[in-house]
Amino acid sequence: MKKRMLTLPLLSLAICGYAQAQADRIEGNPVMKINETSTFEAPKNETVVRYDWTAPIGCKVVSGQGTPSVEISSSFLSQDSPVRLIRTFTDEHKDTLETPIKFCRYVQSIQDHTIAPGETINIGGKDYSEADIYYTPAEGENACGQVVAHRLTVEPKTGSYADMTKPYLQSAEDTAIWISWKTSFENTPKVIYGTSKDQLTQTLEGTIDNLSEDGFPYYWNSIRLTGLQPNTVYYYQAISDDKKSEVCHFRTMPTPKSHEPMRILLMGDHQIKSRSGYEWLMKAAQRKIEEKYGDLTENINMIMNIGDQVDVGTLDQYEQIHLFKSQLMSPYLPIMTAVGNHETYNDPGMQRYAAHYHYENLTYQGISSGTENYYAYQAGRILFVVLSTEHTGDAQKEWVRKIVDAAKKDDSVDFIISVNHRPIQAEQYVGDISAWVRNEIIPILSETPKHVLNYGGHHHLYHRGQLTDYPLYHIINGAASWDQMWGMSSEQDYDDVQKTIDYWGYQILEFDFDKKEMKAECYAIGNKELVVDNILIDSLQSYFG
Structure with missing residues (x-):
C-alpha cells in the first residue's frame, strides 16, 4: 500500500504534465502577408529545455530560435503550411506543436x-x-x-502590317550607332539629328534592303551615324518619304578609357505573338529603373537580348513579334542579341537574320568573326563575347581564342560577359544545354579572371549558378516565352546551380569600374499561374582584381 501511495501522485503528475503539453499550442497570426514579419510564441513550460522552430515553406526564422518566442518573415516563395515547434523536455522526451499559416498574397x-x-x-x-x-x-x-x-x-493581326515601324537602335559605340526601321515601300531613308530636340540640324541618308517576298512588301532601312561625341545624348527623327517617326533620343556609349559607370538590361526569348510577356517585362523594368535611378534612357546604356526573338525566322514575325514587342524601348536604347534556335527555323541561311542585325562592322582589337552569327562587342569597359550555339565548330572556337588572348592584355576591358542562347547548365529539360560552350569555350574564356558572367536563355525561367572550376556566374533569362514550370519536364538538382525559379524576369547589371565591381539584380512578374508585382528574386555581385 505504501508503494502505491507513493507512486500514484507521481503518475498523476506525469499524466497532468502530458495533458498540459498536449493542450499547449502556438500563438500567433494565422494569416501573414508576403514580406511580413510576425511573432509566434509557445507557452512557457519550465520542463522544456530546448525549442526548435521550423518556419512555413518559403519563410525563415529571423530571431528567437531556441527560445519560446520567434520572429518569422515571409517571402514571395511562401506557401500555406504550418509553423512547427519541437520541444525537448527534461526527461528527454519530445513533442511537436504546429499551427497552420495561410498567406495573403498581394x-x-x-x-x-x-x-x-x-x-x-x-x-x-x-x-x-x-x-x-x-x-x-x-x-x-x-x-x-x-x-x-x-x-x-x-496582339497584332496577321496580315495587318505597318507602313513604317518605330526605329530600332543597335550596335552603339562611343562615336557611332545604327538606326533601322521597316517600311512597306521603297524610299531613300534619312535621319535628321542633333544634340537638342529643337535643333535637328544634321541630316544623313542611309541604305535600304529589299527583303520583300511572296507579295509581302518589306524594306529594311538602315543608317549608321558616325562622328558622334561619347556619352552624349542625341535627338533624332527617322524619315521615309512622307512618313516620320517621333523625335526620339539615345545616349552614345562611354569611351573604353572612361570609368563612367554603366547599367545594362538583360531581357529576351520573347518569341510568342499571342501573349505580351515581353512587353509586361519591359513595362516592369521601366518602372523599376525609374524608381531606383530616374529616367530610363539616362540610366540604362543598352539591352542585351538572348535570341529566340521570333518563333520562326519569317519576315512577318520579325515585324509582328520582335520589332512590335521591342518598340517601347528600341527607339531609345540600343539592343544587341545572339542567334537562338528559333531564328534558324525557316531561315537556314540566316539571310533574314543578317539583314536585320548590323554586326558586320563589329571588331575587337582588329579581330572580326567574318559572320554576323557571332561577334565581339565592346561597350565602355565591358567586352561581350556573343556566341552562336547554332553554329558550333572550330572556326568559332579559334575566333574565341583570338579574342581572349587580346582581352587578357587589354587594359580597357575590365569585364567579359559571354552570351549564348543555349545555356551551359539547366535543372529542367535536363541535357538541353550547349555542352560545346560549357566544355570547349568556357575554359578558354575563363583563362582570364575578367570573365565574370555567362548569360544564357533557351529555358523560359530564371536560373543562377556558379561553376566549381572557375569563378564564373552563369544565369538563364529566357523568361518571356512559352511556359516552363516545375513539373513540366525532366528535372535534376545540380551542385553548380544555386537556384531555378520558374518566373518571368529581367536583370539589371550595374558596373562600377573604379571598384571593378559588377552587381546584378533580378526582378520578376510571376508566371502563367501567378502574378507578383515586380519583386526582387535574386541578386549577386562580382569583383575583378
Whole structure:
C-alpha cells in the first residue's frame, strides 16, 4: 500500500504534465502577408529545455530560435503550411506543436485580356490600350487588401502590317550607332539629328534592303551615324518619304578609357505573338529603373537580348513579334542579341537574320568573326563575347581564342560577359544545354579572371549558378516565352546551380569600374499561374582584381 501511495501522485503528475503539453499550442497570426514579419510564441513550460522552430515553406526564422518566442518573415516563395515547434523536455522526451499559416498574397486572382493594336479595353472603369499588367481592388470579406491582376496582351493581326515601324537602335559605340526601321515601300531613308530636340540640324541618308517576298512588301532601312561625341545624348527623327517617326533620343556609349559607370538590361526569348510577356517585362523594368535611378534612357546604356526573338525566322514575325514587342524601348536604347534556335527555323541561311542585325562592322582589337552569327562587342569597359550555339565548330572556337588572348592584355576591358542562347547548365529539360560552350569555350574564356558572367536563355525561367572550376556566374533569362514550370519536364538538382525559379524576369547589371565591381539584380512578374508585382528574386555581385 505504501508503494502505491507513493507512486500514484507521481503518475498523476506525469499524466497532468502530458495533458498540459498536449493542450499547449502556438500563438500567433494565422494569416501573414508576403514580406511580413510576425511573432509566434509557445507557452512557457519550465520542463522544456530546448525549442526548435521550423518556419512555413518559403519563410525563415529571423530571431528567437531556441527560445519560446520567434520572429518569422515571409517571402514571395511562401506557401500555406504550418509553423512547427519541437520541444525537448527534461526527461528527454519530445513533442511537436504546429499551427497552420495561410498567406495573403498581394494578387488574389488573374484575368487575361487580349486586344488588337489601336483598340482599347475598360478595366476597373479606365480605358487601356497598351500591353501591361493592371490592378483593380479585390472584393469580398477575405480580400485583406488584395488586388485582381489584369494582364493585357496587344496582339497584332496577321496580315495587318505597318507602313513604317518605330526605329530600332543597335550596335552603339562611343562615336557611332545604327538606326533601322521597316517600311512597306521603297524610299531613300534619312535621319535628321542633333544634340537638342529643337535643333535637328544634321541630316544623313542611309541604305535600304529589299527583303520583300511572296507579295509581302518589306524594306529594311538602315543608317549608321558616325562622328558622334561619347556619352552624349542625341535627338533624332527617322524619315521615309512622307512618313516620320517621333523625335526620339539615345545616349552614345562611354569611351573604353572612361570609368563612367554603366547599367545594362538583360531581357529576351520573347518569341510568342499571342501573349505580351515581353512587353509586361519591359513595362516592369521601366518602372523599376525609374524608381531606383530616374529616367530610363539616362540610366540604362543598352539591352542585351538572348535570341529566340521570333518563333520562326519569317519576315512577318520579325515585324509582328520582335520589332512590335521591342518598340517601347528600341527607339531609345540600343539592343544587341545572339542567334537562338528559333531564328534558324525557316531561315537556314540566316539571310533574314543578317539583314536585320548590323554586326558586320563589329571588331575587337582588329579581330572580326567574318559572320554576323557571332561577334565581339565592346561597350565602355565591358567586352561581350556573343556566341552562336547554332553554329558550333572550330572556326568559332579559334575566333574565341583570338579574342581572349587580346582581352587578357587589354587594359580597357575590365569585364567579359559571354552570351549564348543555349545555356551551359539547366535543372529542367535536363541535357538541353550547349555542352560545346560549357566544355570547349568556357575554359578558354575563363583563362582570364575578367570573365565574370555567362548569360544564357533557351529555358523560359530564371536560373543562377556558379561553376566549381572557375569563378564564373552563369544565369538563364529566357523568361518571356512559352511556359516552363516545375513539373513540366525532366528535372535534376545540380551542385553548380544555386537556384531555378520558374518566373518571368529581367536583370539589371550595374558596373562600377573604379571598384571593378559588377552587381546584378533580378526582378520578376510571376508566371502563367501567378502574378507578383515586380519583386526582387535574386541578386549577386562580382569583383575583378
